[in-house]
Amino acid sequence: MPFTYADTIHVAVASNFTAAFEQLKTQFESESEHKLITSYGSTGKLYAQIVHGAPFQIFLAADTQSIEKLIEQKRVRPANHFVYAEGQLALWGRLIPAGTEENNTNLIRPLLTGTSLKKLALANPKTAPYGFAAQSVLQHLELLPELNHKLVYGENITQTLQFVSTGNAQLGFVALSQLIAKPTEQSPYIAVPIEFYPPIRQAAALLDSAQDYAAAVSFWRFLQSDQAQQIILENGYTVATSS
Amino acid sequence: MQLSPDDITAIFLSLKLAGTVTFLLLLLCTPLAWWLAHSTSILKPIISAFVALPLVLPPTVLGFYFLIIAGPSGPLGSLTEALGLGLLPFTYWGLVVASLFYSLPFVVQPLQNAFEIQGRRPMEIAATLGARPIDGFFSVMLPLCRPAYITAATLGFAHTLGEFGLILMMGGNIPGETRVVSVQIYNHVEALEYGNAHSLAALMLGFSLLILLLLYSFQGRKLIGFKS
Numbered sequence: 001m002p003f004t005y006a007d008t009i010h011v012a013v014a015s016n017f018t019a020a021f022e023q024l025k026t027q028f029e030s031e032s033e034h035k036l037i038t039s040y041g042s043t044g045k046l047y048a049q050i051v052h053g054a055p056f057q058i059f060l061a062a063d064t065q066s067i068e069k070l071i072e073q074k075r076v077r078p079a080n081h082f083v084y085a086e087g088q089l090a091l092w093g094r095l096i097p098a099g100t101e102e103n104n105t106n107l108i109r110p111l112l113t114g115t116s117l118k119k120l121a122l123a124n125p126k127t128a129p130y131g132f133a134a135q136s137v138l139q140h141l142e143l144l145p146e147l148n149h150k151l152v153y154g155e156n157i158t159q160t161l162q163f164v165s166t167g168n169a170q171l172g173f174v175a176l177s178q179l180i181a182k183p184t185e186q187s188p189y190i191a192v193p194i195e196f197y198p199p200i201r202q203a204a205a206l207l208d209s210a211q212d213y214a215a216a217v218s219f220w221r222f223l224q225s226d227q228a229q230q231i232i233l234e235n236g237y238t239v240a241t242s243s
Numbered sequence: 244m245q246l247s248p249d250d251i252t253a254i255f256l257s258l259k260l261a262g263t264v265t266f267l268l269l270l271l272c273t274p275l276a277w278w279l280a281h282s283t284s285i286l287k288p289i290i291s292a293f294v295a296l297p298l299v300l301p302p303t304v305l306g307f308y309f310l311i312i313a314g315p316s317g318p319l320g321s322l323t324e325a326l327g328l329g330l331l332p333f334t335y336w337g338l339v340v341a342s343l344f345y346s347l348p349f350v351v352q353p354l355q356n357a358f359e360i361q362g363r364r365p366m367e368i369a370a371t372l373g374a375r376p377i378d379g380f381f382s383v384m385l386p387l388c389r390p391a392y393i394t395a396a397t398l399g400f401a402h403t404l405g406e407f408g409l410i411l412m413m414g415g416n417i418p419g420e421t422r423v424v425s426v427q428i429y430n431h432v433e434a435l436e437y438g439n440a441h442s443l444a445a446l447m448l449g450f451s452l453l454i455l456l457l458l459y460s461f462q463g464r465k466l467i468g469f470k471s
Contacts, residue, residue: 044433119333124416127433152333152415155433163415167315168332 006033007215010055012046013038014062014202016087016130016157019181020235021060027231028222034215042156044127050075050207057210058220060084060202062157063129067203080206084223085237087200089133090179092189093121093164093171100188108190111171112143120150121163121172130157133197134173140196177236202237245442252419253427254446260335260423261403264342268350268399269392271343276351280358298348306412309341313413333415338423341413342403349398357391358384390462397458401451 013021018040025036039046039056047066050056051073061067064083070076091108095116100107111117123131131153138144152168154160157175164172179189204223210216222228229239246254279291297305313319313331320330331337365387369379385392407425414421416430424447431440 042433044435048432048435118329119415121415124430124433126430152417155411155416155429159412162310163332166310166332167320168310168313168330168413169415 006035007213008035008037009057009213009216009219010037010039011058011060011219012050012054012056013040013060014043014046015040016062016175016177017060017085017202018158020085020177020232020237023231023235024223024228027227028219032218032222034218036219042128056207057213057216058204058206058223060204062087062200062202064201064203067205070205070207075208076205077208077211080208080211080220081203082224083201084204085202085232085239087130087133087202087237088176088194089130089137089173089192089197089200090176090189091171091192092161092174092179092187093169094167094187095170096188096190098188100190102189102191104190105193108192109141109143111190112138112141112147117150117170119152119163119169120147121152121154121160121169121174123157123160123173124153124155128154128156129200129202130160130173130175133200136197137173137192175236180234180236244446245438247439249418249422250424250427250439250443253422253424253443256335256419256422257404257424260338260342261400263339264346264403265350265396265399267339267343268346269396272347272350272354272395276354277358279351279355281363294351295348297345302345302406302408303412305341305345306409309337309409309413313337313340332413333417333421335420338410338414338421341409342406345406345409346399346402349402350395353391353395353398354388357388361387393461394458397454401454404447405451 011021021038021040025038029035039049039054041049043062043066046054046056046059047061047069050059050070059067059070067076067081071078071081090102091111095111095114096107112120122134125131125135135144138147152163154163154172157178160172161174161178163169164174173192174189176189176191206216206220233239275290275294279287279294310332311317313323315321315324315330323329323331331340361384365383366376366379369383370376374382405425406423407429410421410423410426411429414423414426416422416426422430424443428440428443428447431437431443
């Protein structure tokens with residue numbers, strides 16, 4: 001099919017990447033005739049949908065494991081995947097004093113051990129990569145046993161943000177990208193030092209079923225362009241080192 | 244059957260929640276259903292509409308507003324904090340309060356129907372025999388409406404047991420506190436642990452079917468009894 005025809009491309013995107021993806025989509029659609037149809041959700045759910053035949057052509061996961069599983073199942077060729085972003089974790093919530101700089105990491109421990117903290121929100125460590133990273137931070141700081149009874153779990157990173165933005169949790173570990181994306185949430189936050197948690201590598205895959213589909217391939221190339229990487233950087237991710 | 248200790252905890256939590264909510268709903272809904280059955284107030288359609296809301300609203304709407312209303316800036320949140328109770332979201336009692344609203348129509352409506360069908364007559368006869376209203380209610384009305392109470396209790400229990408979206412929105416997935424069976428099944432599916440998900444889901448399906456079977460066979464017998 002000649003690429004001059006307007007085709008639609010179905011993309012499955014991990015929910016933490018929503019804001020960055022919207023910008024990528026706008027950029028791509030302004031340069032191309034093709035249209036993107038996006039489904040946002042947790043990586044586990046999108047993975048299950050792909051395995052059960054959902055018509056996605058490109059999958060942007062929040063981890064690398066789900067893409068590796070798709071490779072094992074021969075749904076993705078090894079050459080057709082790459083790490084498109086590395087996520088960063090931020091501590092955010094009403095307990096962070098006004099005017100706190102994002103690099104004021106000395107505050108992390110006193111904030112977490114303070115008595116004003118009743119509920120600390122994180123994404124479910126078992127299913128959400130940002131949740132696993134948040135749990136690793138608590139282990140790194142050796143605060144996990146002490147804080148265990150204060151932890152509340154969002155089913156994904158978006159719900160975790162909601163727990164904090166409604167004030168029901170006084171602090172939460174969210175994705176830095178979410179805070180950058182939402183001007184309404186521009187209250188102070190602290191970027192968690194990357195030494196505190198294993199890297200949150202987010203991998204993308206071009207599914208085998210789509211590898212001869214010109215429109216999907218053109219978006220796949222766009223994703224790897226410097227222009228796309230620049231947009232990803234601006235959204236609070238570090239651009240990936242290779243996996 | 245693959246059931247982990249976490250699964251067992253979730254099962255007991257679900258049963259405890261459904262039991263507590265059913266008990267409280269029967270207490271609260273008796274006067275409410277009585278009032279709805281007999282009132283001619285202009286408030287009646289408004290109250291009826293509010294009672295029926297959970298039937299039509301998606302649980303996500305209820306959960307979303309619960310987080311706002313019961314949060315620190317919301318009216319319910321300010322009240323519970325002023326009373327020294329803390330905030331309701333992410334607590335067992337928060338689930339109880341949210342479920343009271345969520346399962347309300349399933350308990351109110353059978354009771355209201357029964358009270359309407361019985362009418363004022365039984366209470367009037369009891370009064371002519373010298374019974375005070377409260378006495379008349381407990382010794383005449385309640386036995387007459389027993390089938391409706393069983394229906395209300397069963398539906399309230401089963402519906403609370405099957406609650407998912409609302410708890411996912413405001414529960415915070417805390418083991419032993421807010422992680423009920425439906426949420427635990429969801430966790431298993433999300434973690435691709437389909438075996439565990441299967442065991443719990445099958446258990447839930449079997450149990451819910453059993454409850455409803457018991458209810459409908461009981462109702463079938465009762466209806467025949469009424470006709471003869």
